[in-house]
Amino acid sequence: MESPGKFLRRERETRSISLEQISNFTKIKQHHLKAIEEDRYELLPPALYVKGFLMGYARYLDLDPRDIVLQYEKYKKSLIPPEPVELQPEASPKKKMRQWFLLSLVFAVILSTVFFIFYPARRPAEKKSQVASVPLISPSLVTRSEGEVRPIYQAQQNQFAEPERAEVDAVKEEMMPALKVLEAGVGTGVGRDGIQQSLIGKCSAFRSNNQRGYFFTRIKTRKEGKIAHIWLREGKEYHRIEIDVKPPAWSVYSYFTFRPQHTGNWKAEARDGDHVLTSLNFNVVQPIEDRSL
Secondary structure (H helix, E strand, O other): OOOHHHHHHHHHHHOOOOHHHHHHHHOOOHHHHHHHHOOOHHHOOOHHHHHHHHHHHHHHOOOOHHHHHHHHHHHHHHOOOOOOOOOOOOOOHHHHHHHHHHHHHHHHHHHHHHHHHHOHHHOHHHHHHHHHOOOOOOHHHHHHHHHHHHHHHHHHHHHHHHHHHHHHHHHHHHHOOOEEEEEEEEEEEEEEEOOEEEEEEEOOEEEOOOEEEEEEEEEEEOOOEEEEEEEEEOOEEEEEEEEEEOOOEEEEEEEEEEOHHHOEEEEEEEEEOOEEEEEEEEEEEOOHHHHOO
16 A cells, blocks of 8 residues: 555655645645655654644645545554454363263252242142131221222332333433534634633634634533534535544534635534534635735
């Protein structure tokens, strides 16, 4: 399998483009671009940033960013050695016979115990004595006993009500969506308050003079999974990135740098597969000094 770094380097050299040109346009440091071409990912930031570098590099060369990210993920998986398979030793015939003997002995003991417990209960003589020993009950006693039975029946109802309510709550929880958006917004930055991240500079319009926009979401989830941040321009998907989320609540964000060719109507969406969790509209406009020209 050809690595993504070698592929990008070949495409760049075919177009006679230098790393310095790509670095000046994408704002990615030149030594990071060189590490990508040499497939030395241990010299780069975490995988989330590496995918962003690859997508920016691919867009500059007019390549499909998603194909490059997919090629990167497959390449990383190919570097993981397969886990060794441990072969279980086959049991010897003597050991198998010993196991069968022990199982037969246990079964015989259980069968004998059940026989001696239940056989006396089936004898007719004891049935007659049990019937003869039942005392006669007067109507007055029946009336009192019925009055005493009602609280016991109500207590039994209350005893089974709790498990039923717990089962209903469990079913309701299963019917709830696996992912839920607790907070979402677009702004000019992301800060940290203690251990929790938060959006800074919430706004609905950005300038196309290389201003960076941030899409922030805080997700509630029952289990580990992924969500996708989708950036759409004029209704068409322009940028996508998949991000891991963990229970019970997880804050994630993505960003995009708006250049002069990016003016227009934009939308930021968080998706679980094809399901849209949240959608935010905003605009990218020219700077004021550019409009006056």
